[in-house]
Amino acid sequence: MAALLEVKDLEVRYGSIEAVCGVSFQVEEGQIVTIIGANGAGKSSTLLALSGLVRPSGGTVRFRGEDITGLRTDRIVRSGLVQVPEGRAILNPLTVEENLELGAWIRKDRHAVRPSMEKVYALFPVLATRRRQLAGSLSGGEQQMLAIGRALMAEPRLLILDEPSMGLAPLLVKTIFDTIVAITRVGTTVLLVEQNARQALRISDQAIVLSHGRILRRGPSAELLADPVVIEAFLGKS
Amino acid sequence: MSGPSPLRRFLPWAVIVPIMALDLFIVVRNPGDLDRLLINMILALSAFVTLHAKLLSLANAGFMAIGAYASAIIAVKLGMPIAVSIPLAVLICGAVALVIGLPVLKLKDVYLAICTLGFGEMVRVLIILTPDLTGGPTGANLSTGFPYEAMKQTKTWMLVAVLLLLAYLFWAIARSRIGRAFRALRENPQAASTMGIDIVAYRRMAFLMSAMIAGAAGAFYAHSVGSLDNSDFKFNRALDILSYAVLGGSGRWFGSILGGGFLTALPILLREVLGNSVGFLKNFAQLPNIINGLALLLVVIFLPGGLASVFGVRSGRKRTESAAGPGLLSPDKPAVAAVTGEPLLALEDISRHFGGLDALSKVGFEIREGMILGLIGPNGAGKTTLINLISGLFPPSSGRIVWQGEAIQHRPAHRVAKAGIARTYQNIQLFRDMTVLENVIVGRHTHIRTHLLTTLLQSPRERREERHARAEAMALLERLGLDGLAEEHAGNLSYGDQRRVEIARALAMHPRLLLLDEPAAGMNEIETGRLGEFILDLKQHGYTLLIVEHHMDLIMKICDEIVVLNFGKKIAQGTPALVSRDEQVLEAYLGRD
Numbered sequence: 001m002a003a004l005l006e007v008k009d010l011e012v013r014y015g016s017i018e019a020v021c022g023v024s025f026q027v028e029e030g031q032i033v034t035i036i037g038a039n040g041a042g043k044s045s046t047l048l049a050l051s052g053l054v055r056p057s058g059g060t061v062r063f064r065g066e067d068i069t070g071l072r073t074d075r076i077v078r079s080g081l082v083q084v085p086e087g088r089a090i091l092n093p094l095t096v097e098e099n100l101e102l103g104a105w106i107r108k109d110r111h112a113v114r115p116s117m118e119k120v121y122a123l124f125p126v127l128a129t130r131r132r133q134l135a136g137s138l139s140g141g142e143q144q145m146l147a148i149g150r151a152l153m154a155e156p157r158l159l160i161l162d163e164p165s166m167g168l169a170p171l172l173v174k175t176i177f178d179t180i181v182a183i184t185r186v187g188t189t190v191l192l193v194e195q196n197a198r199q200a201l202r203i204s205d206q207a208i209v210l211s212h213g214r215i216l217r218r219g220p221s222a223e224l225l226a227d228p229v230v231i232e233a234f235l236g237k238s
Numbered sequence: 239m240s241g242p243s244p245l246r247r248f249l250p251w252a253v254i255v256p257i258m259a260l261d262l263f264i265v266v267r268n269p270g271d272l273d274r275l276l277i278n279m280i281l282a283l284s285a286f287v288t289l290h291a292k293l294l295s296l297a298n299a300g301f302m303a304i305g306a307y308a309s310a311i312i313a314v315k316l317g318m319p320i321a322v323s324i325p326l327a328v329l330i331c332g333a334v335a336l337v338i339g340l341p342v343l344k345l346k347d348v349y350l351a352i353c354t355l356g357f358g359e360m361v362r363v364l365i366i367l368t369p370d371l372t373g374g375p376t377g378a379n380l381s382t383g384f385p386y387e388a389m390k391q392t393k394t395w396m397l398v399a400v401l402l403l404l405a406y407l408f409w410a411i412a413r414s415r416i417g418r419a420f421r422a423l424r425e426n427p428q429a430a431s432t433m434g435i436d437i438v439a440y441r442r443m444a445f446l447m448s449a450m451i452a453g454a455a456g457a458f459y460a461h462s463v464g465s466l467d468n469s470d471f472k473f474n475r476a477l478d479i480l481s482y483a484v485l486g487g488s489g490r491w492f493g494s495i496l497g498g499g500f501l502t503a504l505p506i507l508l509r510e511v512l513g514n515s516v517g518f519l520k521n522f523a524q525l526p527n528i529i530n531g532l533a534l535l536l537v538v539i540f541l542p543g544g545l546a547s548v549f550g551v552r553s554g555r556k557r558t559e560s561a562a563g564p565g566l567l568s569p570d571k572p573a574v575a576a577v578t579g580e581p582l583l584a585l586e587d588i589s590r591h592f593g594g595l596d597a598l599s600k601v602g603f604e605i606r607e608g609m610i611l612g613l614i615g616p617n618g619a620g621k622t623t624l625i626n627l628i629s630g631l632f633p634p635s636s637g638r639i640v641w642q643g644e645a646i647q648h649r650p651a652h653r654v655a656k657a658g659i660a661r662t663y664q665n666i667q668l669f670r671d672m673t674v675l676e677n678v679i680v681g682r683h684t685h686i687r688t689h690l691l692t693t694l695l696q697s698p699r700e701r702r703e704e705r706h707a708r709a710e711a712m713a714l715l716e717r718l719g720l721d722g723l724a725e726e727h728a729g730n731l732s733y734g735d736q737r738r739v740e741i742a743r744a745l746a747m748h749p750r751l752l753l754l755d756e757p758a759a760g761m762n763e764i765e766t767g768r769l770g771e772f773i774l775d776l777k778q779h780g781y782t783l784l785i786v787e788h789h790m791d792l793i794m795k796i797c798d799e800i801v802v803l804n805f806g807k808k809i810a811q812g813t814p815a816l817v818s819r820d821e822q823v824l825e826a827y828l829g830r831d
Binding site: 014015016017036038039040041044086087137138139140141142163166167168169170171172173174195196197198233234235236 | 595615616617618664665726727730731732733734735756759760761762763764765767788790827828829
């Protein structure tokens with residue numbers, strides 16, 4: 001069986017900066033795959049290219065067997081690949097519930113939207129208590145939960161998370177990582193970019209290490225967690 | 239890094255040459271059109287100034303009318319030479335701009351546009367209502383006491399001279415600290431104000447300059463045409479002037495000259511070419527608004543930055559040497575006292591409400607000279623609100639902020655910055671379309687001692703200070719490992735690198751107190767460790783720091799003292815060892831393992 005996501009020789013440039021130079025990897029259905037790397041290594045650029053928010057300057061992206069390279073973001077979302085952007089990008093002047101409803105914008109099965117919302121509330125009980133509150137008045141951690149919840153409302157096959165733990169208090173970081181594991185249990189595949197490399201590697205199946213726009217290491221996360229190069233460059237001494 | 243492609247190098251000429259050829263063509267066919275062309279180019283510059291400062295002003299036609307009528311009246315009725323009447327008219331426009339600028343510039347965007355449009359109409363109504371002075375609805379011509387011979391006094395060379403003078407003025411300002419401040423203000427007013435730029439004063443300056451330039455154009459218009467009519471300064475004139483600058487692009491001044499030249503010449507050309515044809519095309523040629531609208535639409539679609547955008551990024555490509563002087567990493571007035579010195583900043587019972595929400599209630603603590611104070615707490619506890627209050631973005635609802643013995647809670651952000659408090663932002667606030675190096679040089683704004691006059695005279699001291707600021711900014715970037723990215727657009731950098739640029743920009747201010755809002759967000763553990771060493775190094779050099787962070791390893795390692803907030807209240811304060819054992823802190827924030 002082909003992989004859910006197949007990325008081949010992906011390249012992204014901004015002006016004279018080559019952010020991603022020929023990256024290839026696959027994401028198998030049902031797994032959590034983590035991308036780690038230093039700042040400017042090309043992690044976010046890779047994700048943006050996958051979801052069509054920047055146009056790749058080379059390479060191909062195949063999702064569920066179909067070529068989605070260079071498609072518009074809304075088309076890509078319709079095919080089941082949904083990204084939670086870095087910095088959350090929730091809609092501040094709308095309520096929590098309205099944000100979630102917008103997440104289901106692309107869905108045809110309107111009758112099933114309500115049950116999906118209940119599922120999100122079950123995953124993040126705090127959002128249920130705030131459903132009528134304006135999203136802008138939520139704390140940073142609640143906003144991150146809302147952003148993930150909103151993405152789940154599209155019932156994605158592949159959920160892409162860009163630094164979900166950034167700017168969160170230590171207690172919340174743990175909650176977010178627990179949630180990611182819970183999401184995959186119900187059959188959603190997750191591609192995760194994290195600076196909190198140790199935790200990300202602990203919960204993921206496979207991992208890729210990016211450096212200067214190229215893949216430096218790849219393999220099962222448990223192996224990379226013990227890899228001296230990875231420890232030296234990204235994890236530090238625990 | 240690759241240089242610009244041959245196509246990009248060719249593109250500017252592909253825009254300049256046809257427009258210049260077009261202008262030349264119509265002028266050769268009818269030399270009388272040259273005056274009009276030059277006046278419209280001057281008007282284009284007047285619209286550029288406000289547009290560049292992000293002010294959507296439609297007052298230019300009104301100021302043009304004031305300039306025109308004022309100069310005509312002074313010259314004809316008072317019998318003054320135009321060498322007196324034109325400067326006087328310009329000054330009158332300046333005075334009017336100062337007065338109406340006070341209330342009007344509090345408005346933004348569409349509201350400002352509507353209000354300034356109203357101003358233009360008001361000027362016209364005043365002209366119509368004062369026939370004894372202005373000729374009223376009949377216009378200023380022979381029948382109302384403005385004979386053509388007395389009016390028509392300018393020569394074309396005068397207009398050329400004015401345009402050249404203005405070009406020099408814009409060129410000099412664009413490369414100076416003032417031009418940089420305008421670019422910063424236009425990209426991110428909030429960040430600009432916390433860099434010490436008085437954004438209200440700069441907006442006023444832009445409005446004033448724009449009014450005076452429009453007034454000059456009006457005065458020359460009066461003495462070039464030889465008669466005036468209030469319908470010359472109607473609503474569509476205001477829109478025409480604005481469209482010159484929009485077409486040219488709000489980024490760089492010479493675009494407006496091209497835009498004005500193009501939109502003036504195009505309808506004339508079409509009239510000449512299509513005017514002799516028949517039927518549909520002939521009608522088409524008589525509707526210059528359609529032609530210009532179409533041209534504007536095409537440019538906005540294909541060149542969103544306007545004609546000037548074909549020239550690429552602002553230069554600054556010259557190799558900048560860094561100069562790591564001894565003062566590079568030191569606050570302006572180095573700490574005389576030791577670490578446990580005087581309280582530099584004291585917060586006394588600070589509260590802040592947003593609507594019904596108590597973001598902060600009765601928070602108080604001190605920051606002593608030379609210390610690193612950590613501010614931690616759950617998301618939504620009020621940490622960023624506190625930093626915003628200290629940096630003057632908004633005042634506290636109650637309580638006092640005391641800086642070196644002085645209450646500063648009601649000072650605007652640019653004065654807080656000037657007093658020596660710099661900050662970075664949790665959600666990055668760089669000037670995204672400026673280069674990394676320029677971003678850092680903006681941090682030197684309050685330190686470069688130049689003003690309009692020294693800029694216009696290109697004083698050697700100013701050039702020296704600019705060179706020095708560049709070199710120092712470069713050295714700061716080197717110190718933060720960003721020198722390779724100095725000429726990149728800040729918006730192209732990765733998240734973590736953008737955070738580093740923010741730190742460099744804040745350090746360029748040589749502040750006595752540096753407020754860092756989540757500096758390590760988006761950095762991995764190794765990078766965070768390096769940042770920690772850098773911050774400790776800053777402390778060694780005499781800096782005082784307040785740092786908000788969620789990376790506990792970092793906080794525990796570098797802070798002398800920690801304040802913990804929860805739901806807007808201070809729940810703990812003390813050394814890292816003390817705070818990390820505190821029951822309430824464990825419960826609310828750290829969690830128990």
